[in-house]
Amino acid sequence: MDLGVGRLRMLPSLREPGDLGYSIKCSKLRLGVLQTPPAAGRRSVRTYGQFCPISKAAEVFCERWTPLILRDLGKGVSRFSELQRGVARASPTMLSRRLRELELEGLVERHRSDAGRGWTYHLTAPGRDLMPLVHALGVWGQRWSRRELMDHELDAGLLLWAMERGSCPDAFGTDRSVVQLTFRERPSRWRHYWFVGENGATQLCIKDPGLEIDLHLTTTLRDMIYIWRGDLPLATALREERLEAIGKPAARSALPRWLARSKLATVKSERPPRGVASADGRRKSKPRGRRQSVANEPVSAR
Structure with a gap:
């Protein structure tokens, strides 16, 4: 049967052609799982369309800027102006949107500031439950992410x-x-x-x-x-x-x-680098047969 939009592909987990698991794909059109419009008062998100708890958690946690906002809230930062310093490249509108989304998800609550002007933001119990995940993300980043700075x-x-x-x-x-x-x-x-x-x-x-x-x-x-x-x-x-x-x-x-360094400073990098970055950002190739790292053998500045 020619659908006029491309080839019909059935997901292995579904058997009936009428199921929503069918995905019609072509260069200009992609139809996936039906997404129900959000209920009143709920945020509109791009979902994975799965009931898996990992996918549900990722829909909340993996929005851009959200992990960094949670990072700073977990450190006790509460004022909007202070949160801006931690995500300086996010616009105030974007920060307000993310805070509102976290509030709707029940991870953050707002309080009137002591001065009575403006708001302060605080993690709820579910929000605090995410802190081990934030810390684990930092440990992984310190251990395995690229160490040379661009x-x-x-x-x-x-x-x-x-x-x-x-x-x-x-x-x-x-x-x-x-x-x-x-x-x-x-x-x-x-x-x-x-x-x-x-x-x-x-x-x-x-x-x-x-x-x-x-x-x-x-x-x-x-x-x-x-x-x-x-x-x-x-x-x-x-x-x-x-x-x-x-x-x-x-x-x-x-x-x-x-000079109190990062709380993750003691986590050693285990990623084998291709080269070592000098102070001006240029990369020097590593000698064969010998592992180098920025942490152990820093290159002197010019």
Whole structure:
């Protein structure tokens, strides 16, 4: 029988030609499983059309930006402006949409902020149940994903935010502390940043606060990401001058404690790389018969 649209293919699991499992395929048309319109108040999603629990969970979790939003909510981030910093390349409209979808799925709930203006966002019990999955995804990414960074992955904003949230201001004592970070290869307006630690909290400044500097760090954005991520050991970076630390001996010795790296930094990469990335992003081929990794044998910066 000629259907006029292409060849009829029956899925192995179905036997009757009248079943919805038949799929009509051609270059311009693809008919699959019938999808029922969403009920009132429910979000419209692209579904897998399966009852499998894995497919149902993936429909919620695998939407773009959703894992990263859940990642930050799991860290205690609650304000919309803070969540934006974790997904800076997502538009505010997209972030609002994803938060609304998570709320409709029962993974997130909104509360009025203490000031009475705006909302804060918090994980529900089902949302918290996803945190082991988020962590496992991070462990897998640290262990098996490509380690060499491409230029479009050099996200200074994400790194600085992570350093602000993770740094330990008490590492320098109880007095106020100031750490200046300089990216030597960046344009002048994006080159210098200051971390001011006071009263147990750290604040990132993009303008010179005019305070005495306790420790001045100079490196490249690429190498700082490698250090934070655990690919480049801090001691190696200092020894090879990929990171320069200027300050009093006490401040220099406090650097490892102040610079709290990624919580996944201790997970070692097990992916055999084809080559090792240098500080400028160029790849060097590895010698035959010898395994190299960015974590173990970093290439010195130019």
